[in-house]
Amino acid sequence: MKIQCLNKNLKDVVVIAERNTSKNQTLPILNSILLEANKDKIKIRATNLETAIEINVFGKIQETGILTIPAKTISSFLVNIGDDQIILQTQKNNLFIKTNTIETTIRGYPPEDFPIFPKLESPETFTLTSPELRQGLSSVVIASSVSDIKPELASIFFSIFKNTIKIAATDSFRLAEKNLVLKKMRAEKMLSFLIPQRAVGEILRLLENDEDIEVGVNKNQIIFSGSNYKFISRLTDGKFPDYEQIIPKKFNTTAMAKKSDILSHIKLAGVFVGKLNELSLTFNPTKKAILLNTSHSDVGEHSSTVAAAVQGESIVAKFNWKYLLDGISQINNEYVEFNINSDQSPLLIKGRGDASYLYLVMPMRGM
Amino acid sequence: MTNEELWGLALIEIELAVSRANFVTWFKDTRILDFAEGTVTVGVPNGFSKEWLENKFHKFILKSLRTRVPEIRAINYSIATPSTSAATKIKFKKELPPPQEEQLEFKDFYVDPKTNLNPKYTLDAFIVGSFNELAHAAALAVIKSLGRIYNPLFIYGGVGLGKTHLLQAIGNAVMKESPGKKVQYITSERFSNELVSSLQNNYVHNFKEKYREFDLLIVDDVQFFAGKTKTQEEFFYTFNALYEAGKQVVFSSDRSPKSISDIGERLQSRMEAGVIIDISEPEYESRLAILKSKISEKKIDLPETTIELVASLIQKNIRELEGALNTINIQSKYQNRVLTQDEVRVILRKNIKPKNTITPTQIIKTVAEFYDIQEKAIYEHTRKTEVVKPRQVAMYLIREDLKGSYPFIGQKFGGMDHTTAIHAYEKIVQELKKDTKLEDELKSIRNKY
Numbered sequence: 108m109k110i111q112c113l114n115k116n117l118k119d120v121v122v123i124a125e126r127n128t129s130k131n132q133t134l135p136i137l138n139s140i141l142l143e144a145n146k147d148k149i150k151i152r153a154t155n156l157e158t159a160i161e162i163n164v165f166g167k168i169q170e171t172g173i174l175t176i177p178a179k180t181i182s183s184f185l186v187n188i189g190d191d192q193i194i195l196q197t198q199k200n201n202l203f204i205k206t207n208t209i210e211t212t213i214r215g216y217p218p219e220d221f222p223i224f225p226k227l228e229s230p231e232t233f234t235l236t237s238p239e240l241r242q243g244l245s246s247v248v249i250a251s252s253v254s255d256i257k258p259e260l261a262s263i264f265f266s267i268f269k270n271t272i273k274i275a276a277t278d279s280f281r282l283a284e285k286n287l288v289l290k291k292m293r294a295e296k297m298l299s300f301l302i303p304q305r306a307v308g309e310i311l312r313l314l315e316n317d318e319d320i321e322v323g324v325n326k327n328q329i330i331f332s333g334s335n336y337k338f339i340s341r342l343t344d345g346k347f348p349d350y351e352q353i354i355p356k357k358f359n360t361t362a363m364a365k366k367s368d369i370l371s372h373i374k375l376a377g378v379f380v381g382k383l384n385e386l387s388l389t390f391n392p393t394k395k396a397i398l399l400n401t402s403h404s405d406v407g408e409h410s411s412t413v414a415a416a417v418q419g420e421s422i423v424a425k426f427n428w429k430y431l432l433d434g435i436s437q438i439n440n441e442y443v444e445f446n447i448n449s450d451q452s453p454l455l456i457k458g459r460g461d462a463s464y465l466y467l468v469m470p471m472r473g474m
Numbered sequence: 475m476t477n478e479e480l481w482g483l484a485l486i487e488i489e490l491a492v493s494r495a496n497f498v499t500w501f502k503d504t505r506i507l508d509f510a511e512g513t514v515t516v517g518v519p520n521g522f523s524k525e526w527l528e529n530k531f532h533k534f535i536l537k538s539l540r541t542r543v544p545e546i547r548a549i550n551y552s553i554a555t556p557s558t559s560a561a562t563k564i565k566f567k568k569e570l571p572p573p574q575e576e577q578l579e580f581k582d583f584y585v586d587p588k589t590n591l592n593p594k595y596t597l598d599a600f601i602v603g604s605f606n607e608l609a610h611a612a613a614l615a616v617i618k619s620l621g622r623i624y625n626p627l628f629i630y631g632g633v634g635l636g637k638t639h640l641l642q643a644i645g646n647a648v649m650k651e652s653p654g655k656k657v658q659y660i661t662s663e664r665f666s667n668e669l670v671s672s673l674q675n676n677y678v679h680n681f682k683e684k685y686r687e688f689d690l691l692i693v694d695d696v697q698f699f700a701g702k703t704k705t706q707e708e709f710f711y712t713f714n715a716l717y718e719a720g721k722q723v724v725f726s727s728d729r730s731p732k733s734i735s736d737i738g739e740r741l742q743s744r745m746e747a748g749v750i751i752d753i754s755e756p757e758y759e760s761r762l763a764i765l766k767s768k769i770s771e772k773k774i775d776l777p778e779t780t781i782e783l784v785a786s787l788i789q790k791n792i793r794e795l796e797g798a799l800n801t802i803n804i805q806s807k808y809q810n811r812v813l814t815q816d817e818v819r820v821i822l823r824k825n826i827k828p829k830n831t832i833t834p835t836q837i838i839k840t841v842a843e844f845y846d847i848q849e850k851a852i853y854e855h856t857r858k859t860e861v862v863k864p865r866q867v868a869m870y871l872i873r874e875d876l877k878g879s880y881p882f883i884g885q886k887f888g889g890m891d892h893t894t895a896i897h898a899y900e901k902i903v904q905e906l907k908k909d910t911k912l913e914d915e916l917k918s919i920r921n922k923y
């Protein structure tokens with residue numbers, strides 16, 4: 108193999124690939140990336156046996172060939188060289204790199220030992236644009252659990268029917284749900300699956316260009332194909348909770364406030380939250396305002412008032428301020444609507460007149 | 475040779491031939507899923523292992539299997555979740571701190587949409603003491619022989635004493651033992667709502683069909699059937715259909731069937747047809763055991779003396795017991811120290827309704843309200859039966875609960891003679907011995923003050 112390319116192009120791809128290698132030390136080949144040049148494309152592959160990625164690199168192919176090298180070595184090398192153009196060449200199992208100023212050899216492994224890319228048998232496929240997918244995933248991923256104890260909660264739930272995709276996540280303290288309606292899509296069968304949160308984080312990083320993404324999914328695996336990459340992840344085996352039943356339909360109190368107002372006031376109050384992150388919200392219909400109160404035994408006390416159209420009973424409830432911030436930040440609207448029934452029941456947050464996104468958060472126990 | 479043994483032997487051979495790292499990476503969590511007609515199906519944990527075994531080790535696996543069982547002709551590879559989750563557990567980098575106790579979780583999150591059962595209610599988590607051992611035993615008997623004995627089972631008792639827990643545990647145990655059984659847990663309120671919406675949307679027929687299919691129907695809080703004639707009627711038919719088909723029905727209520735007012739006699743007598751068991755208030759030792767189990771479940775660290783104090787102060791309600799425990803735990807976490815006995819007392823005083831602050835006038839008012847008569851009628855010297863009984867009950871309660879003297883009671887009731895009060899008290903005491911309905915009435919009245 109002999110290829111010539113810009114360092115920048117190669118470096119970006121190698122860094123992405125490195126994130127998908129395994130940190131596991133048992134099999135060193137899993138810490139490495141595969142570089143393959145065939146007739147018209149240069150591809151880099153990496154896998155940690157949970158996810159796998161294949162990305163194209165732009166460059167000139169002089170000789171075809173294949174090679175496996177440790178990801179860490181090549182990425183730290185590329186990050187630190189100053190030259191623009193580089194030439195990569197195989198020497199048996201090793202990689203020989205040449206620029207104007209540098210000549211380097213990196214030890215590699217036999218490429219036959221590199222894991223084979225899994226093929227998806229009889230996948231269901233659909234296509235959506237990368238902005239749609241990015242918006243859908245990023246607005247719910249905040250609510251997924253970071254702990255692996257319940258794998259179904261550390262995953263993002265997809266439910267696809269006809270032209271609607273429902274994406275949801277919850278860590279059992281809060282829940283986010285996004286509805287995407289795609290004009291182009293017509294899924295015949297009802298389809299639902301769970302993508303591990305870590306894989307979703309990786310997809311979000313990949314979705315840069317505005318392009319169509321083709322998704323293929325079967326019982327165990329999912330593949331996202333863009334014009335320059337393929338990303339495969341296993342699916343979480345489990346049952347997502349029947350979450351729709353916990354979303355209240357009726358509310359005692361509703362409040363509408365300007366998103367920028369409430370967001371800045373929550374951040375301000377965040378300076379004074381106690382150890383438990385608790386922020387007390389008062390929905391006060393007579394004052395037509397949402398009152399925020401926080402106190403920290405060492406830092407001080409703070410209270411503020413946000414003008415809001417409040418209807419219904421006055422309710423005081425405590426919340427983890429970070430949870431509130433997470434949810435409100437995702438609202439894509441000038442005004443945010445708050446709906447609540449009591450200080451022990453969930454608070455529903457959504458944009459005014461926007462049924463496509465909702466964020467539900469449980470209060471904290473009163474003290 | 476079983477599939478496990480066969481695969482075990484093959485693995486031993488493979489292990490010798492490949493490097494340790496390769497073996498661990500590719501053969502971990504593999505097993506034989508199926509072996510029929512010369513074809514072995516090997517379950518692998520992910521797509522990568524599948525490709526790898528298919529492409530790199532296939533011949534080798536086939537050879538080592540065939541040395542044991544020559545008739546094997548082919549091997550399929552199929553992705554299957556590992557049967558043991560132990561393998562995945564090793565991957566945790568660090569144990570995350572348990573979510574803070576103060577943050578509330580979504581309720582009923584793990585309720586099974588098919589059965590409405592919440593899997594957290596199990597018999598193992600149900601603490602048995604003298605106050606509920608009869609109910610527990612009956613529940614066990616019902617689980618063991620569904621629909622044959624104790625049908626229907628009627629459990630009643632006050633708020634927060636574990637009725638719902640026991641009912642759901644029955645459902646969960648049945649589901650566990652025979653997963654094919656159709657189990658349904660429903661509150662009487664939801665039953666009534668479903669009926670109403672099915673009437674509105676014209677699918678009553680489906681509603682009827684649905685409820686007649688269950689092998690075990692659990693109806694919680696049947697006292698809320700009171701006053702809903704149409705619901706009662708529909709439920710009556712459902713019950714009959716199930717009962718005649720030998721299906722089990724379990725009820726709970728906050729009072730006995732007799733004392734649920736506004737419930738049709740037909741339905742009432744059906745409810746009484748099986749066995750009626752009450753759950754009373756837990757005694758000190760049970761309360762202590764319950765607290766301790768809650769503490770170990772929630773990993774709370776509280777001194778023994780505090781636990782004992784909570785158990786001795788809160789007597790009537792297990793839910794309150796748990797609430798008090800949470801409050802104390804939050805407070806001590808918040809202040810980052812162990813609370814003193816006095817502080818605990820202060821916290822609990824806020825939470826518990828003060829006892830014995832009731833006045834005779836309040837008792838009379840409650841009684842009048844309960845029997846739906848004018849309050850002032852009680853004070854009148856009248857012998858109308860609808861007034862005489864409430865008056866006697868009020869006198870009895872003032873004597874029993876407030877230790878009022880007979881002359882005081884007489885005076886309180888518009889200057890009646892103290893012998894009238896003595897007569898009233900003794901009359902009620904006598905009545906109580908033979909009339910269980912009266913007993914329930916008194917319980918309900920007492921719950922109101």
